[in-house]
Amino acid sequence: QQQVKQSPQSLIVQKGGISIINCAYENTAFDYFPWYQQFPGKGPALLIAIRPDVSEKKEGRFTISFNKSAKQFSLHIMDSQPGDSATYFCAADIRAGSSNTGKLIFGQGTTLQVKP
Amino acid sequence: NAGVTQTPKFRVLKTGQSMTLLCAQDMNHEYMYWYRQDPGMGLRLIHYSVGEGTTAKGEVPDGYNVSRLKKQNFLLGLESAAPSQTSVYFCASSHTGTGGEQYFGPGTRLTVT
Numbered sequence: 104q105q106q107v108k109q110s111p112q113s114l115i116v117q118k119g120g121i122s123i124i125n126c127a128y129e130n131t132a133f134d135y136f137p138w139y140q141q142f143p144g145k146g147p148a149l150l151i152a153i154r155p156d157v158s159e160k161k162e163g164r165f166t167i168s169f170n171k172s173a174k175q176f177s178l179h180i181m182d183s184q185p186g187d188s189a190t191y192f193c194a195a196d197i198r199a200g201s202s203n204t205g206k207l208i209f210g211q212g213t214t215l216q217v218k219p
Numbered sequence: 220n221a222g223v224t225q226t227p228k229f230r231v232l233k234t235g236q237s238m239t240l241l242c243a244q245d246m247n248h249e250y251m252y253w254y255r256q257d258p259g260m261g262l263r264l265i266h267y268s269v270g271e272g273t274t275a276k277g278e279v280p281d282g283y284n285v286s287r288l289k290k291q292n293f294l295l296g297l298e299s300a301a302p303s304q305t306s307v308y309f310c311a312s313s314h315t316g317t318g319g320e321q322y323f324g325p326g327t328r329l330t331v332t
Contacts, residue, residue: 112259135318146223146309146323147262154318192261196317204269205250205316206277209261 107195109210116217122180124213126193129174135196137207138167138178142189150191151178183217190214221245223324225310231330232300240295240327242310250313251293252277252321253285255306262309268293269316300331 109126116122126136137152153160153167153176160167166179180187193210226241242251249270254262264277266285274285282304284296293312297304307328311321 107261109261137320144325146311146325148323149320152320203316204267204275205252205313205319205321206264206267207252207262207321208278209254209263211259211261 107193107208107210109193109213111213112211113214114216116183116215118183118185118217118219120183120217122178122183122187122215122217124178124191124193124215125175126177126210127173127175128195130195130197131174133195133197133208136167136169136176137194137196138165139192139194139209140189141192141212147192180215183215185217185219188215188217223310223312223322225308225324225327227327228325229328231332232297233332234301236300237296237298238300238329239297240308240310240329242293242295242312242324243291244293244310244312244322245291246312246314246322247290248312248314248322249290250316250319251287252311252313253283253293253295254309254311255279256309256326257306265295265308297329300329302331305329305331 138150139147140150141147164181169176194207252267253265268287271290310324313319
């Protein structure tokens with residue numbers, strides 16, 4: 104119930120194309136869903152995040168779509184660029200009662216390669 | 220402003236040896252976390268702290284201990300290293316906990332032979 108399942112494991116997209124990464128969860132207590140981007144040899148960095156009270160959030164070329172009833176959310180990268188080549192992780196924040204821990208459950212990761 | 224730093228960057232241990240990984244942050248964050256990253260498994264939370272002097276277990280705490288004696292530092296200890304602990308370890312910190320951005324360090328690559 105605490106898992107976040109991410110797919111695909113790897114993705115190859117042509118420059119200018121749309122990259123789509125999907126995540127699914129079971130625990131309805133999750134209430135914050137961030138996406139992190141990681142370049143080789145670096146730590147992850149927050150890319151974009153959403154709360155379940157909205158169905159979509161857009162920041163530049165990056166959009167999160169959220170389907171609360173299906174317990175799924177996805178990251179869309181429009182006009183994908185070679186510089187977007189990285190590993191992407193979805194995550195969900197565990198809220199245990201009123202405690203504020205910030206504990207994240209991460210998906211398995213998707214390695215994106217954007218070909219020029 | 221260095222953000223989150225980790226020491227060392229690389230380490231090779233023999234089975235049974237001990238070591239301590241140091242995480243330091245200069246952003247005055249209350250919340251700090253230790254994760255391990257393994258291929259195909261994402262990042263998994265080992266231990267975390269919600270403030271100076273506090274620690275708590277995450278998803279995979281067995282074989283690890285932590286201490287948060289100073290607000291800016293979070294130490295991860297391996298008392299008797301095992302090959303299963305070969306991984307890349309990341310430290311992160313956050314100002315607000317739930318719903319807040321976590322800032323990650325550059326990682327420590329640990330190999331246990």
